[in-house]
Amino acid sequence: MTADLYAESGEFIDVFSRDAWQAFRTPVVTALHRAVPDQGPILDIGAGTGLGTLLVAETLPGAEIVAVEPSPILRAVLLSRLLDNESRRPRVTVVAAGIQDWTPPARLGGVLAMNMLGHLAPEQRRTLWTALHERLTPSAPLIVNLQPPAEVTTIPPTTFASITIGGRTYQGGGEARPAGNNTVTWTMSYRTLGQDGNVEREIVVAYPWHVVSPTELLDELADAGFTATVGKLDVVVATPHS
Numbered sequence: 707m708t709a710d711l712y713a714e715s716g717e718f719i720d721v722f723s724r725d726a727w728q729a730f731r732t733p734v735v736t737a738l739h740r741a742v743p744d745q746g747p748i749l750d751i752g753a754g755t756g757l758g759t760l761l762v763a764e765t766l767p768g769a770e771i772v773a774v775e776p777s778p779i780l781r782a783v784l785l786s787r788l789l790d791n792e793s794r795r796p797r798v799t800v801v802a803a804g805i806q807d808w809t810p811p812a813r814l815g816g817v818l819a820m821n822m823l824g825h826l827a828p829e830q831r832r833t834l835w836t837a838l839h840e841r842l843t844p845s846a847p848l849i850v851n852l853q854p855p856a857e858v859t860t861i862p863p864t865t866f867a868s869i870t871i872g873g874r875t876y877q878g879g880g881e882a883r884p885a886g887n888n889t890v891t892w893t894m895s896y897r898t899l900g901q902d903g904n905v906e907r908e909i910v911v912a913y914p915w916h917v918v919s920p921t922e923l924l925d926e927l928a929d930a931g932f933t934a935t936v937g938k939l940d941v942v943v944a945t946p947h948s
């Protein structure tokens with residue numbers, strides 16, 4: 707079991723993920739229409755607070771879903787969401803694990819792994835692609851996305867989002883620095899501003915992020931037996947080619 711990278715920032719992840727998921731909706735739904743839920747569950751790897759899980763449940767009514775999520779704080783939001791809805795509740799199973807510590811079911815009808823690839827080291831990615839290729843129904847999609855940076859480089863401090871809820875405004879931002887070995891360190895800052903605009907709280911967290919370029923990812927997937935394309939918003943859809 708590895709440390710929960712979201713132990714401190716988990717409070718803010720759902721708030722700052724919603725706009726991104728509005729944008730991801732179209733490419734992810736389009737890819738999900740190729741899923742084959744009667745051949746096996748849909749796996750959501752690194753499901754977080756469940757924004758993608760809910761989209762799977764909505765797009766594929768009746769599909770069984772397995773949401774794998776190692777962070778207790780993010781799982782708490784996910785579980786709460788599932789409890790809220792009687793039609794989703796029986797068909798979404800939450801697994802408390804990192805994907806490298808868990809064996810997926812023998813057959814899968816599709817896989818989603820959004821906004822999480824950089825958490826996996828290259829050898830973990832390769833092991834995962836092989837395991838998924840063995841289990842995915844032919845023509846069923848593995849849906850992942852590339853996130854910046856595509857190479858080891860510096861990204862200067864940038865504010866990603868600012869969202870007001872009641873009398874507080876939440877600002878999320880971050881910067882990346884090279885950390886060697888195909889890795890950058892993202893240092894994220896989450897600020898809570900009062901109505902006077904002053905910063906009431908600031909949480910700063912740093913974590914390693916494994917960098918993968920589009921070419922590297924497509925090569926890895928091809929080596930594991932997938933045909934893959936990079937589409938809108940760097941969403942990659944891969945299907946087993948045999």
Ligand SMILES: C[S@@+](CC[C@H](N)C(=O)[O-])C[C@H]1O[C@@H](n2cnc3c(N)ncnc32)[C@H](O)[C@@H]1O
Nearest residue numbers: 723752753754757776777804805820821822825
């Ligand atoms: C930025 S969040 C994205 C969450 C969700 N997929 C979304 O798009 O809203 C990254 C997620 O990956 C999870 N994660 C980190 N390491 C993981 C691992 N080894 N296996 C599975 N999930 C992991 C984190 O706990 C977190 O939920």
